[in-house]
Amino acid sequence: MTERINTQNRIIKPEEKAVELLTKSGKTVATAESCTAGLVSKRITDVPGASGVFHWGAVTYANYVKEKVLGVRHETIVKFGAVSEQTAREMALGIKKSSGADYGISVTGFAGPGCDEEGKAPGLIYIAVAGERGVALSKIETGSSDREFNRNTAAGACLRLLCDYIENTLEKP
Numbered sequence: 001m002t003e004r005i006n007t008q009n010r011i012i013k014p015e016e017k018a019v020e021l022l023t024k025s026g027k028t029v030a031t032a033e034s035c036t037a038g039l040v041s042k043r044i045t046d047v048p049g050a051s052g053v054f055h056w057g058a059v060t061y062a063n064y065v066k067e068k069v070l071g072v073r074h075e076t077i078v079k080f081g082a083v084s085e086q087t088a089r090e091m092a093l094g095i096k097k098s099s100g101a102d103y104g105i106s107v108t109g110f111a112g113p114g115c116d117e118e119g120k121a122p123g124l125i126y127i128a129v130a131g132e133r134g135v136a137l138s139k140i141e142t143g144s145s146d147r148e149f150n151r152n153t154a155a156g157a158c159l160r161l162l163c164d165y166i167e168n169t170l171e172k173p
Contacts, residue, residue: 014159015043021166022053022103029162030099031057032070032091034082035109035125039155055101060091070094070106081118083110085126089135092128103165104130107158113145122147125154129165136165 022029031041041057044050058069063082066072071094072087080086088108096104105128112122123142128135138161142150 013043013047014156014163015047017163018044018159018166019047019050019053021163021170023049025166025170027102027166028053028055028100029103029105030055030095030101032066032095032104032106033057033059034061034066034091034107035111036107036151036155036158037061039151040105040107040158043155043159055099058095066091066108070098081120083108083118083120083124083126085128085137085139088126088128088137089130092130092135096130102131103162105158105162106130107154109140109150109154111147111150111154113147123150123153125150125157127154127158127161129162131165131169133165133169136161 033040038057038059044054060066060069063077067074070091072090076086076090088106091106091108092104095106107127109125110120110122122145125140127138138157140157142153144150
């Protein structure tokens with residue numbers, strides 16, 4: 001899903017679309033963020049009406065917090081790393097369960113600059129959405145060492161994946 005233009009020729013931001021879809025469907029969301037440090041939550045709560053659909057967000061930078069708060073298995077982090085599809089999946093499922101929201105979204109990655117302690121390049125990001133139809137995952141490789149660019153790219157991609165997931169869920173009875 002990309003930004004779209006409404007009848008007033010105004011670009012609809014993905015966070016606006018997400019709040020609109022959540023409101024129309026009567027669903028809620030919670031976020032688990034690592035590399036974006038709360039940016040996804042901020043973008044959602046910048047939208048009027050978000051209080052009716054946003055449960056809460058957790059910034060889980062440290063691995064032990066991913067484990068303790070979100071229920072990410074220690075073995076997952078050891079085997080695949082904090083920046084992995086597997087960790088993103090467990091983060092999304094964990095925030096969905098602990099918050100009681102209909103959708104759990106997560107983002108974990110390496111914003112940069114330089115390589116992380118596992119040798120992963122900056123701009124490597126994994127996002128996940130957990131909902132009634134399982135988990136949707138996406139991998140981003142920006143190739144950039146610009147920390148702010150990577151965070152903004154990740155937040156936008158996370159919100160677009162959430163919108164796509166909701167739209168696909170609504171289309172299927």
